[in-house]
Amino acid sequence: MSVGFIGAGQLAHALVKGFTAAGVIAANRITASSPDTDLPTVSGLRKMGINFTTSNKEAAHKSDVLFLAVKPHIIPFVLDEIGPDIEDRHLIVSCAAGVTISSIEKKLLQYRAAPKVMRCMTNTPVVVREGATVYATGSHAEVEEDLIDAVTGLSGSGPAYAFTALDALADGGVKMGLPRRLAVRLGAQALLGAAKMLLDSEQHPGQLKDNVCSPGGATIHALHFLESGGFRSLLINAVEASCIRTRELQFLADQEKISPAAIKKTTLDKVLQQPGVSSTSVATKSRVNLFNNRTGVKK
Amino acid sequence: MSVGFIGAGQLAHALVKGFTAAGVIATHRITASSPDTDLPTVIGLRKMGAYFTTSNKETVNKSDVLFLAVKPHIIPFVLDEIGPDIEDRHLIVSCAAGVTISSIEKKLLQYRPAPKVIRCMTNTPVVVREGATVYATGSHAEVEDGKLLEQLMGSVGYCTEVEEDLIDAVTGLSGSGPAYAFLAVDALADGGVKMGLPRRLAVRLGAQALLGAAKMLLESEQHPGQLKDNVASPGGATIHALHVMESGGFRSLLINAVEASCIRTRELQHLADQEKISPAAIKKTTLDKVLQQPGATAAGVGVRTGLNLFNSSTSKHKKN
Numbered sequence: 001m002s003v004g005f006i007g008a009g010q011l012a013h014a015l016v017k018g019f020t021a022a023g024v025i026a027a028n029r030i031t032a033s034s035p036d037t038d039l040p041t042v043s044g045l046r047k048m049g050i051n052f053t054t055s056n057k058e059a060a061h062k063s064d065v066l067f068l069a070v071k072p073h074i075i076p077f078v079l080d081e082i083g084p085d086i087e088d089r090h091l092i093v094s095c096a097a098g099v100t101i102s103s104i105e106k107k108l109l110q111y112r113a114a115p116k117v118m119r120c121m122t123n124t125p126v127v128v129r130e131g132a133t134v135y136a137t138g139s140h141a142e143v144e145e146d147l148i149d150a151v152t153g154l155s156g157s158g159p160a161y162a163f164t165a166l167d168a169l170a171d172g173g174v175k176m177g178l179p180r181r182l183a184v185r186l187g188a189q190a191l192l193g194a195a196k197m198l199l200d201s202e203q204h205p206g207q208l209k210d211n212v213c214s215p216g217g218a219t220i221h222a223l224h225f226l227e228s229g230g231f232r233s234l235l236i237n238a239v240e241a242s243c244i245r246t247r248e249l250q251f252l253a254d255q256e257k258i259s260p261a262a263i264k265k266t267t268l269d270k271v272l273q274q275p276g277v278s279s280t281s282v283a284t285k286s287r288v289n290l291f292n293n294r295t296g297v298k299k
Numbered sequence: 300m301s302v303g304f305i306g307a308g309q310l311a312h313a314l315v316k317g318f319t320a321a322g323v324i325a326t327h328r329i330t331a332s333s334p335d336t337d338l339p340t341v342i343g344l345r346k347m348g349a350y351f352t353t354s355n356k357e358t359v360n361k362s363d364v365l366f367l368a369v370k371p372h373i374i375p376f377v378l379d380e381i382g383p384d385i386e387d388r389h390l391i392v393s394c395a396a397g398v399t400i401s402s403i404e405k406k407l408l409q410y411r412p413a414p415k416v417i418r419c420m421t422n423t424p425v426v427v428r429e430g431a432t433v434y435a436t437g438s439h440a441e442v443e444d445g446k447l448l449e450q451l452m453g454s455v456g457y458c459t460e461v462e463e464d465l466i467d468a469v470t471g472l473s474g475s476g477p478a479y480a481f482l483a484v485d486a487l488a489d490g491g492v493k494m495g496l497p498r499r500l501a502v503r504l505g506a507q508a509l510l511g512a513a514k515m516l517l518e519s520e521q522h523p524g525q526l527k528d529n530v531a532s533p534g535g536a537t538i539h540a541l542h543v544m545e546s547g548g549f550r551s552l553l554i555n556a557v558e559a560s561c562i563r564t565r566e567l568q569h570l571a572d573q574e575k576i577s578p579a580a581i582k583k584t585t586l587d588k589v590l591q592q593p594g595a596t597a598a599g600v601g602v603r604t605g606l607n608l609f610n611s612s613t614s615k616h617k618k619n
Contacts, residue, residue, distance in 0.1 A: 125511020158508025168550035172557025190476025193424025195510035239490025
């Protein structure tokens with residue numbers, strides 16, 4: 001089995017690193033593609049021993065499982081490019097926030113009768129093999145597809161909330177006299193340990209919190225500050241904001257309003273230089289028709 | 300080597316669970332004591348195969364490494380009780396927030412010329428072997444004693460030696476830290492449930508996201524801010540969420556929390572140093588149970604108060 005990644009950015013890099021560390025697939029059976037070779041993650045991917053190419057079509061040809069690891073607004077563009085190259089064997093796994101299975105199927109149905117599409121939402125800690133992933137297949141689902149936007153808000157964006165918290169906790173430690181490295185280390189270890197306790201326990205997080213708070217002690221004094229400042233509410237707001245934005249992105253994508261401005265001109269040029277790609281097959285819809293009807297170079 | 304715990308509450312339970320899971324010591328070589336047998340953790344300790352007793356003196360006699368796992372205001376009380384039983388072999392490890400090495404040594408010097416004392420601050424995730432522990436060694440503790448503790452505590456998580464004056468700050472950060480995390484996961488789960496997720500899945504995903512992020516940071520040379528940047532794609536969902544957090548002063552709340560916990564720890568230390576242990580701080584039933592232990596006399600348990608609760612003659616205790 002071969003795995004391919006359309007896109008060679010943070011997500012592709014994190015997944016390849018995790019998969020190879022887990023030994024679930026050999027590096028030489030992985031291909032990743034991007035027209036942009038300047039991405040910092042490209043050298044990381046090469047170092048891991050996978051096949052890197054600037055041709056998305058080549059990634060499609062070399063794969064059985066094909067991850068779409070590009071930003072949501074790029075998805076329709078990519079689907080039009082590789083659509084003709086999808087075979088029966090291909091399993092398309094989209095990792096793009098807010099992009100529905102039906103929108104992907106709709107595009108691919110122009111090229112194949114029964115495209116196999118899955119949608120997943122994962123997160124960057126896959127890079128250390130501690131990711132959180134949900135997926136939906138449309139017909140049979142680990143989660144119902146309509147929950148995936150909420151998952152994006154929670155565990156998709158979650159690591160960023162944690163990194164912000166860790167930066168702040170370390171600041172607190174430094175304020176009270178700890179050296180920075182030790183403060184970062186202790187803060188991360190405390191979060192990791194607490195999360196593991198929760199995952200390994202049947203108990204409610206509130207119960208576990210109670211267990212740490214001895215009467216009149218240091219911890220309950222600290223918790224009062226957090227509550228007074230609306231700490232919990234900020235986190236609920238964050239999950240909500242990320243989920244809402246995900247749904248907005250989905251809405252924009254469904255309207256297929258991909259303006260050419262959303263795709264860097266340099267990237268577009270590079271894609272058009274790939275063998276087999278013609279400007280008519282890369283159907284960028286806009287009010288201004290940037291492509292003439294003849295092949296090759298755009299205006 | 301045998302390990303004993305004065306105190307059979309949350310901390311003793313968590314450490315025993317972690318040590319036995321790590322296989323660093325056999326359960327039959329562990330003793331824990333408390334006059335209070337009603338603690339829910341006592342059942343857990345028994346189930347793990349540790350030897351439980353109501354006599355603190357028995358624990359001392361059976362141990363080489365002796366953890367003081369009681370609340371800070373109980374420490375002086377306990378030290379007076381077990382002081383006469385401490386031998387040269389004993390390594391006393393105090394886990395009590397805010398209690399200084401010098402205050403412990405001062406008490407024990409009444410009984411021994413060179414008591415070996417180490418002060419440590421750990422946290423409850425030792426129970427799943429992902430604790431965060433720091434320690435400082437007293438004047439009579441040898442290098443090997445520190446290494447021994449580091450081996451024990453290193454089996455249940457991260458452990459490093461620090462200067463004693465940093466330990467209150469560590470209490471505020473990683474001592475109390477798990478509580479901040481439990482609060483955060485509860486709130487994240489509420490957010491997930493608000494947006495339509497079932498509760499169990501929301502708790503699971505929230506905890507997993509925190510765990511994974513913390514692990515990424517520990518295994519990376521990069522700054523947390525850089526790792527945050529890597530997750531926040533332009534115009535995406537995450538940066539929208541981060542904005543609402545920043546608008547609410549999220550970071551500041553966490554700095555406040557670490558500071559508040561550290562300050563309270565220092566307060567507790569100050570109160571303890573003044574040796575203002577009122578009898579009200581010790582439940583009468585507990586006091587009675589201690590005095591019933593063989594070998595414990597009212598005079599040996601030196602509870603100082605404004606009123607002299609104990610007459611000068613032997614064990615029969617009076618109440619005021």
